[in-house]
Amino acid sequence: MDSSTRAASGLRERLGSAIFTRVAGPAGLENRARIHGRPGPRWFGPDRPIRTVHGDASMFIGGLRALLLQSLHPLAMAAVAAHSGYRGDPWGRLQRTSTFLAVTTYGAADDAQQAVDQVRAVHGRVRGTTSSGESYDAADPHLLGWVHVAEVESFLLAHQRYGEAPLDPAGYDGYIADTARVAEALGVTDPPRNRKQLAASLGTYRGELRPTEEAREAARFILLHPPLPWAARAPYALLAANCVASLPRWARTSLELPQLSGIAEACMAPTGRALTAAIRWAMTPPPPTVVNAQVPRDSGTFGVEDG
Template structure:
């Protein structure tokens, strides 16, 4: 009974009510179950920390910041926006390919309608390839780094494979050449760093995420810890550039997060997207040997 209640609560928290990853029966996802992405995305603790870290990096870029803050519900209802974003991430990795293709098409239509000017008069449109690349790449970086730091260390080959696995999904979102390795991601971070800047919006977002109704009241301390962990995850030079220097975790807090993340690996709820998707693709004939699909 306790597991059933936890399962139901987790489904609501992730915005997955009504999403059935068991259907259509037998249809493969974009990536096979033995991919690094399936392993990384099934950890809710590191996905939470990584998701916030990705948003902080995205909002550091002025054009992305205006596109997100001025044209979405993030400020009005951050819990709903985070759940929607988390649900989209789950569909990207675990959803049937047809389900993900439909989602990507909807997102692309919405992006085509988002345009405006930054405070200093620079025009932007959400479908700009450079902005799409930054949003996609920072999400990959943050999810990977959070998992690598708190759930389990990944080898260099596994980290490079994770980036390579993101390419088919990124292409459907209009990102033609995402980083295909950790070295390529490091180069992108270095190239984009001069464009990042502090903003009151980032400070406002952090304050909202600490107090918004995202996790149940009993888990609010964990919610606040996750926000600090997301800031701590950012490279030191980028923390300084975004005006977040000094906001780091204590060693005891890092240890607590490791315990939570590793506990999430050992105790997975029955209706998790990964488990449902595993049941859907139990007949893996469509994958052949299970090798990575690259197109």
């Protein structure tokens, strides 16, 4: 291996490790070993679309988009603002979410069920009243349904735009059907199972969505003031810009985000594809050699990818 190859390999390892640690947390390596190494049946086989989507670096943009879109339901946003601690511990919240996605997507069936049971127990304790006097309950199937469809649409759209290998229409329908299994386990009633049903479900919530000051504050925190070192601010800004560009115009208006022209959006997309490709490169080890033949394949996204 020549010096330039060694330097590139070292850079890849450092970047990949830094991203993985941020997203998966201090227990990331241990969790990954258990998720992929523990024997037993899985909720989803290796050929299922959910593994393709959740294992791609496009999830970085899709995850940001989901947070912004979800914030536009005032009851969901009130619950997050009062109970999630997203300002005080944003990385912890991300790491818990990424681990949940990884366990339910790739892990043994009993581990997936345990993860769901833990989330349901947390939801059962999250109740309160908004500043306008509306009651919220995180275990409400209708509210859970909004969180689910906003997340699924965001992950799907990001994968269509920035995924390494976008799926065909049947594949994306299969992805939505896969996520419905997790949603039902969490308490969602009759989640959508294809793109037509997903669009219809999103439409039923449109009249309930409205901007609140809490939602706008969350957007400013997520997009403008992330707790990141300066070296990571520029790449994150590109992720955030592509996230904003992918939101529907009404959502951007509600959150007081910049409106981009069609030309600006078209120019933005290549930056998103380049950045997700760079993340994918950093988190995927080089082909095995005699020296590193036992190195496992790292994740392309939120934590752990199938080996």
